[in-house]
Amino acid sequence: MKRGGMFAAIAVATAVIATTAGCSASGGASNGNGAAAVKDAAAAPVMPPAVPTTGLTRGMSLPLEAYEETLPEYNEILNARFAIESACMRGYGFSFKPEADTNTISYDASNMGRRYGLSDPAAAAQYGYSVPSFAHPASSDPALTQQEYVVLTGEPAAAPGSTPNPTPRPTPGTYNGKAIPAGGCVGQADQQLTDPANGMLVNQLDQQSLDESQKLPEVKAAISQWSDCMRHNGYQTADPLTASLLTQQLGGTTGGAVDKKVAVADVTCKERTNLVGVWFAAESTVQKRYIAANETQLRQDSAKLTAARDKAEAVLAARAG
Amino acid sequence: MRKRFKALAVGALTAVTTITGAASAFAVPTYYSGDNCGISSNDFYFLRETCPDAISLFYHQNYSGALASINGDISNLSAEPTYAYEGSTVVLQYYTDYVFWGEDASPNNDGENQATRNNAASAYNSSTSHSYTVYVSPNYTGHTQTFGPRSGGNLNSYLRNNEASVSKN
Numbered sequence: 377m378k379r380g381g382m383f384a385a386i387a388v389a390t391a392v393i394a395t396t397a398g399c400s401a402s403g404g405a406s407n408g409n410g411a412a413a414v415k416d417a418a419a420a421p422v423m424p425p426a427v428p429t430t431g432l433t434r435g436m437s438l439p440l441e442a443y444e445e446t447l448p449e450y451n452e453i454l455n456a457r458f459a460i461e462s463a464c465m466r467g468y469g470f471s472f473k474p475e476a477d478t479n480t481i482s483y484d485a486s487n488m489g490r491r492y493g494l495s496d497p498a499a500a501a502q503y504g505y506s507v508p509s510f511a512h513p514a515s516s517d518p519a520l521t522q523q524e525y526v527v528l529t530g531e532p533a534a535a536p537g538s539t540p541n542p543t544p545r546p547t548p549g550t551y552n553g554k555a556i557p558a559g560g561c562v563g564q565a566d567q568q569l570t571d572p573a574n575g576m577l578v579n580q581l582d583q584q585s586l587d588e589s590q591k592l593p594e595v596k597a598a599i600s601q602w603s604d605c606m607r608h609n610g611y612q613t614a615d616p617l618t619a620s621l622l623t624q625q626l627g628g629t630t631g632g633a634v635d636k637k638v639a640v641a642d643v644t645c646k647e648r649t650n651l652v653g654v655w656f657a658a659e660s661t662v663q664k665r666y667i668a669a670n671e672t673q674l675r676q677d678s679a680k681l682t683a684a685r686d687k688a689e690a691v692l693a694a695r696a697g
Numbered sequence: 698m699r700k701r702f703k704a705l706a707v708g709a710l711t712a713v714t715t716i717t718g719a720a721s722a723f724a725v726p727t728y729y730s731g732d733n734c735g736i737s738s739n740d741f742y743f744l745r746e747t748c749p750d751a752i753s754l755f756y757h758q759n760y761s762g763a764l765a766s767i768n769g770d771i772s773n774l775s776a777e778p779t780y781a782y783e784g785s786t787v788v789l790q791y792y793t794d795y796v797f798w799g800e801d802a803s804p805n806n807d808g809e810n811q812a813t814r815n816n817a818a819s820a821y822n823s824s825t826s827h828s829y830t831v832y833v834s835p836n837y838t839g840h841t842q843t844f845g846p847r848s849g850g851n852l853n854s855y856l857r858n859n860e861a862s863v864s865k866n
Contacts, residue, residue: 477828518826624773
């Protein structure tokens with residue numbers, strides 16, 4: 377979407393956001409999942425299951441998932457990197473001990489539970505399109521002193537209240553006479569262990585198959601039936617992946633009464649038309665074709681991931697020992 | 698920062714409120730913003746220091762071009778709702794449509810003022826301890842790509858120009 381000639385509107389927005397909305401979390405206001413936060417404050421973050429255990433995607437696992445990085449693998453590599461950073465910081469007399477967070481809904485890149493839009497009738501009725509665990513906003517990063525920030529990142533910290541400076545600025549060389557690694561302690565972690573997932577072919581194929589399968593005749597037919605069903609419920613929509621926007625069009629709030637009503641209709645129509653089953657079957661076929669055509673690369677990427685995971689295990693074992 | 702102050706001055710004199718087509722029946726205003734950190738800066742390195750928990754989305758690959766910076770969960774990059782209490786009722790106040798802001802110091806401000814959704818090509822997570830997940834569709838649906846703390850990369854080819862929601866993990 378290109379936006380030529382809207383400078384004045386942006387300028388207004390800049391002014392308003394800067395003066396009133398910059399602190400939207402204060403004054404009782406909330407955004408995004410805020411409405412859900414009011415009602416579901418007890419919902420706690422949980423590790424998503426490897427395969428959905430509820431709803432229309434229950435038991436479904438796509439062929440490419442075998443090649444994708446799982447959340448436990450992601451967390452293991454991240455925790456090992458944190459261990460490297462923590463040890464490095466300790467060498468400068470600083471305590472830095474972050475831990476990988478499990479407040480996420482996707483076990484891997486496929487995001488199976490919400491891959492074809494909302495697919496869980498019980499969740500639709502209880503939460504609408506909101507994600508209950510997201511009602512707890514992620515905590516802030518550990519507060520770092522300027523010195524800690526410099527050693528951790530290798531970047532000079534801004535003085536409080538200073539104005540933005542042209543970039544980039546020179547990297548500091550030492551702290552208390554001790555040399556800071558290139559990129560700081562994060563840079564040291566980068567040298568020893570990086571997560572290869574974002575460079576893996578499987579992540580591209582995973583989205584490509586979603587896109588391609590959505591255009592297949594059998595999926596288009598099922599989506600059309602779902603769309604008809606939604607129309608009978610009073611909702612105009614042709615795309616299951618953006619059906620949640622109906623709530624906004626109807627002036628509702630995420631997780632509110634309108635949102636739940638739309639979400640229930642959405643999932644009920646998916647169930648009646650077997651949209652999820654049809655789509656999953658079609659996409660599975662597409663992915664098997666991708667695997668056959670790219671098996672060598674997929675295996676090589678998997679080997680890189682395994683090597684990173686092994687390295688992470690070794691780092692964490694050494695730390696525990 | 699000269700350019701930004703100029704923009705603010707224009708804003709103060711121009712009483713324009715832009716309404717999205719989708720929400721027009723309810724007259725909920727949509728505001729355009731390049732970050733939700735409330736710091737009105739378009740300097741990437743300054744953002745990384747003063748809004749350190751944010752993920753920055755860039756118009757071009759390899760962290761170039763104009764950028765938008767987000768801290769926290771955004772269910773819809775093109776119309777993120779903000780609610781407030783009116784008594785005990787939660788009421789929709791306005792939408793934020795995230796746009797790319799150019800960096801004054803950067804020689805490459807391609808994408809400046811364009812919508813972030815469907816236009817980002819790379820991302821950098823400045824947080825020291827949190828991960829961010831980018832979703833291809835609104836409300837955290839569809840395919841995902843996750844960026845660990847102090848790392849980034851190009852959005853994978855099909856997520857590029859399709860990103861719609863973001864969660865902070």
